[in-house]
Amino acid sequence: xxxxxxxxxxxxxxxxxxxxxxxxxxxxxxxxxxxxxxxxxxxxxxxxxxxxxxxxxxxxxxxxxxxxxxxxxxxxxxxxxxxxxxxxxxxxxxxx
Numbered sequence: 001x002x003x004x005x006x007x008x009x010x011x012x013x014x015x016x017x018x019x020x021x022x023x024x025x026x027x028x029x030x031x032x033x034x035x036x037x038x039x040x041x042x043x044x045x046x047x048x049x050x051x052x053x054x055x056x057x058x059x060x061x062x063x064x065x066x067x068x069x070x071x072x073x074x075x076x077x078x079x080x081x082x083x084x085x086x087x088x089x090x091x092x093x094x095x096x
Contacts, residue, residue: 012065012070016079023051023054024090026051062076
């Protein structure tokens, strides 16, 4: 039973990290190719817009996993810090 719980927690942490990896991947996609099949009202206006959307989704997954007790807030924070260190070009550099 304990092994199953450990496996579930590891899977949750992997999903959080994968969410942030997807942000990095989507930052390199061809925006015109993404927009082509989408109705005009749902098209992305810029690469920053799609990156923000995927960042929000990754953050929601992390928050959900923390709220369920599958990962700790420190683990979620570390996933975000690791993402920022690996992809500084995608992190907002403006002061708070």
